[in-house]
Amino acid sequence: NAGVTQTPKFRILKIGQSMTLQCAQDMNHNYMYWYRQDPGMGLKLIYYSVGAGITDKGEVPNGYNVSRSTTEDFPLRLELAAPSQTSVYFCASNVEGGNQPQHFGDGTRLSIL
Amino acid sequence: QQQVKQSPQSLIVQKGGISIINCAYENTAFDYFPWYQQFPGKGPALLIAIRPDVSEKKEGRFTISFNKSAKQFSLHIMDSQPGDSATYFCAAYSGAGSYQLTFGKGTKLSVIP
Numbered sequence: 121n122a123g124v125t126q127t128p129k130f131r132i133l134k135i136g137q138s139m140t141l142q143c144a145q146d147m148n149h150n151y152m153y154w155y156r157q158d159p160g161m162g163l164k165l166i167y168y169s170v171g172a173g174i175t176d177k178g179e180v181p182n183g184y185n186v187s188r189s190t191t192e193d194f195p196l197r198l199e200l201a202a203p204s205q206t207s208v209y210f211c212a213s214n215v216e217g218g219n220q221p222q223h224f225g226d227g228t229r230l231s232i233l
Numbered sequence: 234q235q236q237v238k239q240s241p242q243s244l245i246v247q248k249g250g251i252s253i254i255n256c257a258y259e260n261t262a263f264d265y266f267p268w269y270q271q272f273p274g275k276g277p278a279l280l281i282a283i284r285p286d287v288s289e290k291k292e293g294r295f296t297i298s299f300n301k302s303a304k305q306f307s308l309h310i311m312d313s314q315p316g317d318s319a320t321y322f323c324a325a326y327s328g329a330g331s332y333q334l335t336f337g338k339g340t341k342l343s344v345i346p
Contacts (some may be wrong), residue, residue, distance in 0.1 A: 122278070160242065162322060162338040163277070178333060210276050219265040219326050222334065224276025 126211050126225035133201045133232045141196040141228050143211030150165045151214050152194040153222065154178075154186065156207040163210065169194055170217075191193050235324050236260075239337025246344050252310040253339045256323035257343040259304065267334070268297065268308050271320045280321070281308070313344045 127142045130161040147151065151169045165178030169188040183205060187198040194213075198205060208229050212222040238257045246252045256266075267282035282299040283290045283306065290297045296309040310317055323337040 130273040160338055162239075164336075165333050168333070212276070217328075219328060220278040221267070221282075222277075224278065226274065226276050 124211055124213055124223050126209075126228050129226070130229045131231070133198075133230065135203065135232060136149060136202060138197070138199050138202050139201070139213065141198070141209055141230070142168045142209075143194045143196065143225060144192050145194075145211075145213040145223070147223065148191060149172045149213035149215055150191065151217055151220075151225070152188065153212045154184070154194070157210060158207050159185065159229070164210035166196065166209075167183065190229060198230075202230050206230060206232045235322060237335050237337045239323050239340060241340060242338070243341045244343070245315045246342065248293060248313065248344055248346050249313060250313050250319070250344075252313045252330055252342055252344070254323070254342070255305065255307045256325075256337050257303075257305045258325050258335075260325070260327060260335075261293075261304070263335075264328055265326040266297070266299065266306050267324050267326075268295075269322045269324065269336075271322065271339075273319075278297060278320060291309040299304075313342075315344045318342055318344050 124145045139198050153168045154166040164180045167186040169175045208227045211225045212224045214220045214222045242297040268280045269277035271277040281292050294311045299306045299340045318340045320341045323340045
């Protein structure tokens with residue numbers, strides 16, 4: 121059972137480039153989340169989804185986009201990368217919302233230079 | 234404002250000692266309080282969680298103490314071990330119209346032999 125799988129694990133981008141961070145889960149979870157983690161700042165929610173075709177903004181959505189065409193996949197798109205988006209990105213999923221354990225992937229470390 | 238304040242930012246404890254991490258919140262609508270443990274290079278994983286109808290929950294060496302009137306909760310790690318060295322995040326969730334967990338900024342625990 122793979123759980124939540126994130127790819128790539130590391131990536132370096134140049135300012136202005138775009139990329140998609142991939143997230144897939146095999147637990148048939150309806151709810152999926154994207155967080156960013158910056159040193160000493162905890163985890164900030166970027167976007168979340170409560171099911172295929174349904175997404176909503178979290179606390180820090182600017183500069184990002186998401187889509188949810190299937191239950192399994194929840195990609196995060198960065199358009200026009202900026203140095204402020206240098207961070208570690210985590211994808212998570214759970215059965216039905218915030219009061220259930222969230223299962224996290226191992227993250228994507230992204231540097232924008 | 235939906236904030237969870239966590240302290241200390243870092244903590245060094247000798248093997249066999251007690252580690253204590255504290256969190257405070259403002260929003261009285263929060264009704265679920267999980268703690269997540271994160272090892273370097275990995276995503277956070279649920280450690281233990283409590284709801285406000287109980288004042289304490291214990292799982293092995295890990296105990297959450299909850300003070301509803303003071304709007305505070307804490308994690309106690311008894312007989313701390315080097316393998317407990319990790320970053321710990323408290324979080325809070327309100328079921329009132331939100332699917333979001335609000336995380337504290339984290340505490341880096343180092344348990345020295």
